[in-house]
Amino acid sequence: MSVNEQNYKAILAKTETAGATLVAVSKLKPVSDIKALYDLGQRDFGENYVQELAEKQPQLPDDIRWHFIGHLQSNKVKYIASFVHLIQGVDSERLLVEIDKQARKNGRIIDCLLQVHVAQEETKFGFDGGEVTALLGRIGSGVLVLPNVRVKGLMAMASFTEDADQLKQEFTAMKALFEKSFKPETSDLKLQTLSMGMSGDYELALECGSTMIRVGSLLFGARG
Ligand SMILES: *Cc1c(COP(=O)(O)O)cnc(C)c1O
Numbered sequence: 001m002s003v004n005e006q007n008y009k010a011i012l013a014k015t016e017t018a019g020a021t022l023v024a025v026s027k028l029k030p031v032s033d034i035k036a037l038y039d040l041g042q043r044d045f046g047e048n049y050v051q052e053l054a055e056k057q058p059q060l061p062d063d064i065r066w067h068f069i070g071h072l073q074s075n076k077v078k079y080i081a082s083f084v085h086l087i088q089g090v091d092s093e094r095l096l097v098e099i100d101k102q103a104r105k106n107g108r109i110i111d112c113l114l115q116v117h118v119a120q121e122e123t124k125f126g127f128d129g130g131e132v133t134a135l136l137g138r139i140g141s142g143v144l145v146l147p148n149v150r151v152k153g154l155m156a157m158a159s160f161t162e163d164a165d166q167l168k169q170e171f172t173a174m175k176a177l178f179e180k181s182f183k184p185e186t187s188d189l190k191l192q193t194l195s196m197g198m199s200g201d202y203e204l205a206l207e208c209g210s211t212m213i214r215v216g217s218l219l220f221g222a223r224g
Contacts, residue, residue, distance in 0.1 A: 003036040007218045011202070012042075015213060018206040023067050023195075025216030027052065028223045031059050037219065038064065046088070046214050050076040057083055069155075069214055071125055074098040082106045088113045088155040088195055088214075091125045093135060096149060103148035110148065113155040113195055116177065118170045120159045129177050136181055153193030153211075154178050158201055167201050171208035178209070 008024075015022040025046040026034045034045060034056065043063060047053040048070030057066060057080075065085035072087060074095050080087075081102035090096055090112045103110040114135065117126030127135065132154065138144040139151065154177065158170045178194045197205025197213035205213060217223065 002221060003033055003040070004219055004221065005040060008037065008040060008042070011213075011215055011218060014203065014206065018210070020206055020210055021193075021212045023069070023212060023214045024219050025069065025198075025214050026056075026220060027070070027216065029216075029220045031056055033220055034060055034064075044085075046216075050079050053084075054079045067214075077102045078105075081108070081110065084110060086111045086113065086152070086193075089115045089125070090151075091115045091127065093144070096135075096146060096151075100146040100149045108148065109150055111150050111152045113153045113193055114151060116154050116156045116174060118156050118158060118174055120161075120166070126156075129173075132177065132181055153195065154181070155193075155195040157198070158196065158205070162200070164204060167204050168208060171196055171201075171205050171210070175209040 012022055021044060023044045023046040024037055024042050027048040038061060044065045044067060046067040046069040053066060053068065066083060067086045067088055068080060068084050069088045071089055072095060077098050087099060087110060096112065099110055099112060114132055115126040116132060117123060117128055139146060154174065156174045158167050161167065174194065174196055193212050194210055195212040195214060196210045199215050199218040202213040202215055
């Protein structure tokens with residue numbers, strides 16, 4: 001099997017010690033690899049592409065929790081709305097509104113994370129801190145009514161660098177935004193998830209307060 005069992009056990013142990021959740025990122029990997037990791041006990045899997053996820057999901061056990069971690073186009077929400085467990089990369093209000101609509105059609109409430117742009121790289125995806133605060137304010141005050149989505153937290157991708165100081169600065173900024181954004185006593189939003197950390201930086205992310213890491217290549221090997 002082409003799953004690295006030793007890495008899996010080691011990463012899982014570190015994740016559990018930190019009280020966090022490990023999402024195994026299986027994009028571009030075959031169903032047989034996912035099944036192999038499933039047989040070792042893994043239940044949370046992350047995928048980046050709608051069509052790929054929609055094809056894999058029916059071939060695999062029903063108790064897998066599928067996380068959508070890529071950029072999601074509004075017109076594709078309908079293909080995953082019936083089964084997706086957590087949509088992590090919500091990067092616009094328009095997308096959130098569409099998820100609410102598709103969730104309602106399926107008689108579900110879909111959990112979402114807002115993607116925050118913290119990295120140095122230029123990207124068109126993700127909110128900045130001020131936009132997160134504004135959007136949560138509109139939901140919390142009932143200006144924006146989305147009964148079929150639950151915003152459970154934040155997701156971020158740090159800079160693509162080995163500079164530990166830079167990464168630490170970004171993770172720490174995310175943690176601060178996470179804690180500031182959701183004050184349970186003043187808001188009925190339950191912010192429970194801070195998703196950050198990948199194969200190259202998950203240990204540092206856990207140290208900085210991540211509650212969910214997304215690890216692919218250390219578990220399944222390099223992609224393509
Ligand atoms: C691919 C991907 C990951 C996993 O990356 P690895 O470096 O293989 O662990 C995590 N998060 C997102 C959003 C990704 O696209």
